[in-house]
Amino acid sequence: MTTELDEALKSWAGGKVLDLNDGLKLTWAYLEDFQKRERKAGAAVVPALVTVTARDLLAHPPAAPVEVIPGLVPAGLSLLASAPKVGKSWLAYQEAVAVATGGEVLGQVATQGDVLYLALEDGEYRAWSRIASILRRTIGRERMPSDAAELKIAFNSMRGDALVEQIEQWIDEHPHAVLILIDTLQKVRPGSTGRRNQYELDVEDVGRILGITQRHPSIGLQVVHHDTKASRAPGADFVDAVSGTSGIAGSVVLRRKRHEATGTLDVTGKDIAESFLHLAYDPLQPFWDIDPLGGITDEQREAYDWIKANGAAGAKAVGDALGRERTATQHLLDRMVEDEVLVKRAGRFDVPVRITHVTHSTDVTDVTQGKSAKSDVSDAVHTRARKKGNTHA
DSSP, X not given: OHHHHHXXXXXXXTSOOOOHHHHHHHHHHHHHHHHHHHHHHHHTTSOOOOOOOHHHHHHSOOOOOOOSBTTTBXXXXXXXXXXXXXXXXXXXXXHHHHHHHTXXXXXXXXXXXXXXXXXXXXXXXXXXXXXXXXXXXXXXXXXOOTTOOOEEEESOOOOHHHHHHHHHHHHHHOTTEEEEEEEOXXXXXXXXXXXXXXXXXXXXXXXXXXXHHHHSTTSEEEEEEEOOGGGSOTXXXXXXXXXXXXXXXXXXXXXXXXXXXXXXEEEEOSSSOOEEEEEEEOSSSOXXXXXXXXXXOHHHHHHHHHHHHHOSBOHHHHHHHHTOOHHHHHHHHHHHHHTTSSEEETTEEEOOOOOOOOSSXXXXXXXXXXXEEOGGGGHHHHHHHHHTTOOOO
């Protein structure tokens, strides 16, 4: 090897015999020249940029990405994050059932297709009980509809790159795949050497999963994550950290205080409309829905609660009971009617009948009201929610 280098240097130096100092200097010069020639040679095989003119793009607009669940789960990679024990897995199960059945979640009709749910913190009994509870609430029975797509649940998986291969295999076997849910990110992280900080781990792990959606852009892949302040530096935030990663389509942050029946959903992202939703949560039969009273004032809440407890009444009766002047009470109640918090019949204000929405057009029994209902019965609730800024738009 030394003889070959000597001959190469001698040839490159014009056949001169070199002393040690000149030889070292020329060696470095030769190596630099060699690297330049290699880069120049390699440049020839680098493909040219693929471009499109603005004129052609406007003349032939590409198809817009189809959201798996409008305003909640876009095509591509999204995140569903909250503190532990808030109820995000229940929301993820609702998403899975809605997509498989072509039903609704939070008032939005899902794109129907096959679903893979990696329920990595659950066992078979918990998965059964949650799916059965959601089906009772949405279609009135504990059976998947005959026209439902496939919903597959896995309770264990590989980690890291091996997980990516497992998901790719499932996609290959399911040409109608629409949604993949990973619950939770912590369960699919590869082992860490401890040499990287939390931010680096978050970005690397999410980036690995991101590759799946880049290869299959029509599929929605949502990663569920327990975000705890104790696990990261003060002021740091998981969603802020990984949302800076190129390619994240949307982030959904769920918040609810322990033992409370209301919460909020903060949605943001590149391929999803920003929104802030007030949600209602039933802790006895866990289920998330739009809160019909989300965002109302304390005065409105007090009037609503009194009418709900005492029945339909006029503005004077409500004002007298609450110690308020009649005209001001009349304006307050009229505004609540406009916002569809109350209804008005023959000059009397009343609480509207709330019927749980169902996901199919066939008549089913509403398990909470004991009435026959169709899927459009929740339109008034969601219309009112949109007026109050409780919207996906």
